[in-house]
Amino acid sequence: MAKEAIGEKLVQELAKRGGEPPARFLQKEENRPTGVSPPALGIPVVDLSRLFEPDSAEVVLQLDSALRTWGLFQVLSDDMSASFLDEVRSVAQEFFYLTKEEKLKYKNQTNDGEFKLEGYGNDIVVTEDQLRDWNDRLYLLVQPENKRNLELWPDSPSSFRSILHEFTIKSRKIASNILVATAKLLELEENYFSDQLGEDGSAYARFNYYPGCSKYDAVIGMKPHSDASVVTLLLTDKDVEGLQVLKDGEWFTIPTVPNALLANLGDQMEIMTNGIFKSPVHRVVTNPQERISVVMFYSPNDEKYIEPINNLVTEERPKLYKKVMVKEYIESLFETFAQGKRALDFAKI
Numbered sequence: 001m002a003k004e005a006i007g008e009k010l011v012q013e014l015a016k017r018g019g020e021p022p023a024r025f026l027q028k029e030e031n032r033p034t035g036v037s038p039p040a041l042g043i044p045v046v047d048l049s050r051l052f053e054p055d056s057a058e059v060v061l062q063l064d065s066a067l068r069t070w071g072l073f074q075v076l077s078d079d080m081s082a083s084f085l086d087e088v089r090s091v092a093q094e095f096f097y098l099t100k101e102e103k104l105k106y107k108n109q110t111n112d113g114e115f116k117l118e119g120y121g122n123d124i125v126v127t128e129d130q131l132r133d134w135n136d137r138l139y140l141l142v143q144p145e146n147k148r149n150l151e152l153w154p155d156s157p158s159s160f161r162s163i164l165h166e167f168t169i170k171s172r173k174i175a176s177n178i179l180v181a182t183a184k185l186l187e188l189e190e191n192y193f194s195d196q197l198g199e200d201g202s203a204y205a206r207f208n209y210y211p212g213c214s215k216y217d218a219v220i221g222m223k224p225h226s227d228a229s230v231v232t233l234l235l236t237d238k239d240v241e242g243l244q245v246l247k248d249g250e251w252f253t254i255p256t257v258p259n260a261l262l263a264n265l266g267d268q269m270e271i272m273t274n275g276i277f278k279s280p281v282h283r284v285v286t287n288p289q290e291r292i293s294v295v296m297f298y299s300p301n302d303e304k305y306i307e308p309i310n311n312l313v314t315e316e317r318p319k320l321y322k323k324v325m326v327k328e329y330i331e332s333l334f335e336t337f338a339q340g341k342r343a344l345d346f347a348k349i
C-alpha cells in the first residue's frame with residue numbers, strides 16, 4: 001500500500017484548506033447521521049463522594065440501572081474542580097493550535113511510515129478504501145509511569161505535561177472508586193476490578209480534535225464503536241455536543257455536563273460481567289464548529305487474561321464470552337474498528 005506523508009492526511013489541515021471533504025471521508029447515505037438525535041434520558045449525574053455515604057441507596061440504584069441499560073453515567077468529583085477541567089481543555093486546545101510542524105514532532109508514524117499506537121495523527125489504515133473519521137488525535141500511555149514515552153509528550157504549551165500528569169493521577173482515583181462501586185453492585189469482593197487493574201494496569205490518554213466541517217452531516221467524527229477498556233473517563237467539550245450512544249437501534253445525544261466526566265464501561269467490563277453491564281456503542285457526529293475531547297482508557301496489564309467471572313455465570317445466564325488476552329483484545333479492537341466492525345463480536349461464544 002502506498003504510504004502517504006502523515007502531514008497530508010491530517011484532518012485539521014484538510015479543514016483549513018476548505019472545500020468538500022475528500023471521498024474517503026464521505027459516509028454512505030444510510031450511515032449518515034440524520035436529523036436531531038434526542039437526548040439520552042436517565043443517565044444519572046453521580047457525585048462520587050455521595051456514593052460511599054450511608055444514605056446512598058437511591059444513588060446506588062440509579063447507578064445500577066444506568067450500567068445495565070446505558071453502560072454510562074456522568075461523574076462529579078471534588079478532586080476535579082471546574083477550573084482544573086478547564087485547564088485540561090485549554091492545554092488540549094493549545095496543543096492542536098500549534099503549527100503542523102510542531103505537532104508532527106510527536107507523530108504516530110515511524111520514519112519509514114509504519115503506524116505507531118502512540119503519538120499524534122490518525123487511525124491505522126488497514127485497507128485503502130477504509131472510511132476515515134473526521135478527527136485527529138494525540139494518544140499517549142500515561143500509566144504505569146515507568147512506561148511513558150516522554151519524547152511523545154508535547155513540551156508546548158509549557159504546562160501540558162504537568163497538567164496531563166495531574167489529570168492522570170486524579171482520573172485514576174476516580175476510576176478506582178468507580179470500580180469499587182461497580183464490584184459492590186455485583187456483590188463481588190469490593191476490590192475485584194481495581195485489583196484486576198492493579199499497579200501494572202495501563203491508562204492511555206487520547207486527545208481528540210474534530211475540526212468543524214462544511215459538510216458536517218456527510219462525515220463522521222468517530223465511527224460507531226465500543227471501547228476496549230474496563231472503564232473509560234471522558235472529558236467532553238464544554239460547549240459543543242457530538243457524542244451519541246446507541247440504544248435499542250436508536251442514537252441518543254449525550255448532554256454536556258461541563259463540570260462532570262462521563263464514565264463509560266468498556267468491552268473488558270462487559271466480558272468480565274458476562275454481559276450484565278454494558279459496553280455502550282457510541283459515535284461522534286461532526287459540527288460546523290470544532291470540538292475537543294480528552295479521554296482516559298483503563299485496562300489490566302497487557303499480559304493478563306480476562307473472562308466472565310465465575311459468580312456471574314449461571315444456568316440462566318451461561319457464559320457469553322471467551323477468555324481473551326488483554327493485549328490481543330486491544331490490538332484486535334484497533335483493526336476491527338478501522339474496518340467498521342466490533343471486536344466484542346469476535347469474543348462471543
Ligand SMILES: O=C(O)CCC(=O)C(=O)O
Pocket residue numbers: 206208222227234236242243282284292293295
Ligand atoms: O469525543 C468523544 O466525545 C468520544 C471519543 C471516544 O469515544 C473515544 O475516543 O473512544
Ligand SMILES: [Fe+2]
Pocket residue numbers: 225226227282
Ligand atoms: Fe470511545
